[in-house]
Amino acid sequence: MRAVTLTGLGRLEVVEASVPRSRPGWSVVQVLACGICGTDRHILHGDYPARPPLILGHEFGGLLHEPGPDCPLPAGSMVSVDPNICCGDCWQCRDGSPALCAERIALGVDIDGGLAQYVLVPDTQLYRVPQHVDPLQLAFVEPLACCLRAIDLAGEMSGARVAVVGGGVIGQLVVQLARNAGASTITLVTRQPFRQELGRSMGATWSGDMADRPSRDHDLVFECAGVPGTMTDSLDLARPGGSVILLGITGRDHLQSVSPFDLVVRELRLQGSFLNPRTQSRAVQLIADGTLNLDPLATRIVGWDEVVDGIRATPGPTDIKVILQPSA
Ligand SMILES: [Zn+2]
Ligand SMILES: [Zn+2]
Structure with missing residues (x-):
């Protein structure tokens, strides 16, 4: 599969990687859309902590490709992914502030993310999305949740x-x-x-x-x-x-x-205000309800040829959200 990989500080390339396999507690999602975000640019330039080598991308969703053995959702379900994985056990998590978890790791920041054709995701981070939702809008769930x-x-x-x-x-x-x-x-x-x-x-x-x-x-x-x-x-x-x-x-x-x-x-x-604690399902709901005007915000859809440039380049005044469509 193809994936946008941070190979070192300031080094970003589309590489050929192996498709991940599901395992207990983790499922494989086929990515339909992944937004590019200022945080990706900060990561690229070392202004936001990340651990290369790493597949970037934390604003994504897609189809459940290979559910893990414990995954409650059937293969083919449309899903949104909450990229922020918290321990659930520390004082902040138990106190209702999981975004402040000291053990928090994030897909696309600490472990491989969604700027790829497939991504391995903990089952706990999957949110079912009604099948009628335009797949491009999956890129808006995480920013909306924030x-x-x-x-x-x-x-x-x-x-x-x-x-x-x-x-x-x-x-x-x-x-x-x-x-x-x-x-x-x-x-x-x-x-x-x-x-x-x-x-x-x-x-x-x-x-x-x-x-x-x-x-x-x-x-x-x-x-x-x-x-x-x-x-x-x-x-x-x-x-x-x-x-x-x-x-x-x-x-x-x-x-x-x-x-x-x-x-x-x-x-x-x-x-x-940091991240999206307990807001991801409401974001899915709002998008599914169709009450938000998202189409004018998806100002540029890119494929594999343009994605690295889309991350590197400083956004122009008319770039609101640049989205990778892995099938494009
Ligand atoms: Zn972001
Ligand atoms: Zn915690």
């Missing part, structure tokens, strides 16, 4: 004035979730006109750049860009007493200065 985590952490959304900083896939999904959850206004801050317009079609009531002077009275601000400066922009957009939820992942060593004085006298809440 957004649902942020929405869970944010608190009351109904009637809230919401700001979203960053117009990539995460920002566009949060705009839709905020709209569906009854936010009264949704401000999308992004530099790119294409992304501003896309955001308005997704439910943003205002979109523009920081230079366009968005209002600063937001109850909830979602930082979805993860680039230098956007955390302070997010704090600027919050009303006194407001909350800023950080989902964007910056490089590990990136530092950003904030004013502790401002945090105190405006009683701002700064909340990190």
Whole structure:
């Protein structure tokens, strides 16, 4: 089979690998779609810890090809995969915060992932998807589940004035979730006109750049860009007493200065949101229900010839989500 393999720091190639075999507790999934994500680029450049040699890809789903002996699902089932495998036994896991598990490993980060024709997955990570779902949408389940985590952490959304900083896939999904959850206004801050317009079609009531002077009275601000400066922009957009939820992942060593004085006298809440604890099945449900507008977000479908470039290249303003279709 073909697979996108990180062979060393900064080295990425499509290699011929052997198809994995199922074993007790583990099943083989034939990948139908795998999203490429900023995290893959961070891994490639050593900004996010990973262990080569490694097949990348953590936003994927497909068909159950060879169920393991204990797998409750029949062969041929459409499945989404939660790539984050937690121990289930440590204090954080038992306390209901599996994303913070110290023993956590992830498909596509620590062990082989879904940028391949087939992938070996623990049965615990499989979520059945109704067969009517467009296979390309399987690439959105994990990013959507991460957004649902942020929405869970944010608190009351109904009637809230919401700001979203960053117009990539995460920002566009949060705009839709905020709209569906009854936010009264949704401000999308992004530099790119294409992304501003896309955001308005997704439910943003205002979109523009920081230079366009968005209002600063937001109850909830979602930082979805993860680039230098956007955390302070997010704090600027919050009303006194407001909350800023950080989902964007910056490089590990990136530092950003904030004013502790401002945090105190405006009683701002700064909340990190990491991964997708207990949100994967809701993400599957939302996608199966068809209430989200995902097609305009799948801006580029690539095959094996273009996939390495798709990971390496800095996304252009019109690239929202690049998806590998292994059969393409
Ligand atoms: Zn990702
Ligand atoms: Zn644990």
